[in-house]
Amino acid sequence: MEIKVALEKDSYSIIIEQGLINNLKAYVSDVFKGQKIMIISDDHVFPLYGKKVKEQLKDYQVNEIVIPHGETSKRFDILPSLYTQLLDYHITRTDLIIALGGGVIGDLAGFTAATYLRGVALIQIPTSLLAQVDSSVGGKTGVDLAQGKNLVGAFKHPMLVLIDPLTLKTLDPHFIKDGMGEVIKYGCIKDKHLFHQLLSYSSFDDLYQDIDSIIYQCINIKREAVEKDLFDFGDRLMLNFGHTIGHAIEQYYHYEKYSHGEAVSIGMCAMTAISEEMNLTKKGTLEKIKACLNLYGLPVTAHLSPNDLIKAISLDKKNIHNTFSFVLLKEIGESFIYKHNYNLILSLEEV
Ligand SMILES: O=C(O)C(=O)C[C@@H](O)[C@H](O)[C@H](O)COP(=O)(O)O
Numbered sequence: 294m295e296i297k298v299a300l301e302k303d304s305y306s307i308i309i310e311q312g313l314i315n316n317l318k319a320y321v322s323d324v325f326k327g328q329k330i331m332i333i334s335d336d337h338v339f340p341l342y343g344k345k346v347k348e349q350l351k352d353y354q355v356n357e358i359v360i361p362h363g364e365t366s367k368r369f370d371i372l373p374s375l376y377t378q379l380l381d382y383h384i385t386r387t388d389l390i391i392a393l394g395g396g397v398i399g400d401l402a403g404f405t406a407a408t409y410l411r412g413v414a415l416i417q418i419p420t421s422l423l424a425q426v427d428s429s430v431g432g433k434t435g436v437d438l439a440q441g442k443n444l445v446g447a448f449k450h451p452m453l454v455l456i457d458p459l460t461l462k463t464l465d466p467h468f469i470k471d472g473m474g475e476v477i478k479y480g481c482i483k484d485k486h487l488f489h490q491l492l493s494y495s496s497f498d499d500l501y502q503d504i505d506s507i508i509y510q511c512i513n514i515k516r517e518a519v520e521k522d523l524f525d526f527g528d529r530l531m532l533n534f535g536h537t538i539g540h541a542i543e544q545y546y547h548y549e550k551y552s553h554g555e556a557v558s559i560g561m562c563a564m565t566a567i568s569e570e571m572n573l574t575k576k577g578t579l580e581k582i583k584a585c586l587n588l589y590g591l592p593v594t595a596h597l598s599p600n601d602l603i604k605a606i607s608l609d610k611k612n613i614h615n616t617f618s619f620v621l622l623k624e625i626g627e628s629f630i631y632k633h634n635y636n637l638i639l640s641l642e643e644v
């Protein structure tokens with residue numbers, strides 16, 4: 294399957310294909326005509342796929358940077374060590390960075406590619422569910438600061454995204470849950486059929502029979518939003534459903550307790566609880582979302598006071614001069630922007 298993201302000179306293809314990790318060469322050589330490649334990966338993913346990927350790219354000069362896995366590696370102060378290794382290997386402006394890994398690697402390698410020598414080419418090879426359905430597409434890259442998630446970043450479009458759903462077979466169940474948070478988000482904001490499809494499976498193993506098409510559906514929703522509103526001031530904001538609270542929860546626990554997808558799940562429930570209470574959302578929507586999250590083992594509350602989260606929430610990128618663009622649902626499959634200050638969140642007893 295192929296999806297084309299149409300962004301004029303920054304347009305690119307996304308290929309979804311079982312076994313693609315063993316069949317990369319032609320796709321890469323089609324778009325990249327330079328000499329050197331630096332693979333950026335982590336110590337979980339590189340031992341699984343690094344050798345295979347390098348083997349196929351042996352017509353180029355290829356090296357790798359392997360960092361510790363996990364969100365705590367996606368920090369601002371890791372960047373100098375990445376730039377140093379790129380300089381040491383003499384990566385020039387006509388060379389390529391490949392992000393081989395999950396969302397952390399995609400964001401970090403993407404930001405490195407956006408800023409090193411003012412920008413070098415990037416290919417995303419996402420190996421986690423979250424990266425395949427969401428973060429490898431759309432060009433958002435970045436790192437976290439102590440004050441909050443993704444607070445430094447850049448838009449950097451890959452030349453190509455190569456998705457092999459077979460890589461999900463080696464994924465720890467924790468990372469499947471992480472990705473399912475985003476998959477369910479897509480159903481909630483834009484596609485009630487997808488949402489009901491997700492409810493119809495008995496588990497992720499059951500869902501896996503349709504994984505190619507589910508990845509396709511998620512990316513296609515994202516493609517449409519990104520093509521309409523690349524810089525995130527309109528349609529694209531919908532992709533942030535559950536994220537204002539989700540990012541604050543992640544930061545509150547120093548990225549150690551809840552994964553991104555888990556925190557977003559809690560955020561989706563909190564926002565829908567508020568909007569149902571205000572009669573902005575069809576009654577029963579929260580129960581449906583909770584049922585779907587429960588099915589895939591995702592949390593629906595962190596038992597936190599909203600006051601604990603306010604500091605991080607106030608630094609959210611959707612807060613412009615104290616007015617937030619909150620993403621709410623009218624019902625499953627239909628989202629809208631509701632502008633308000635953060636008092637909206639303080640109306641909750643707990644998050
Ligand atoms: O691509 C987008 O736009 C999204 O909002 C997708 C989100 O799932 C993703 O987590 C994104 O990185 C969050 O963006 P941010 O601008 O809130 O940092």
Ligand SMILES: [Zn+2]
Nearest residue numbers: 475536553557
């Ligand atoms: Zn997200």
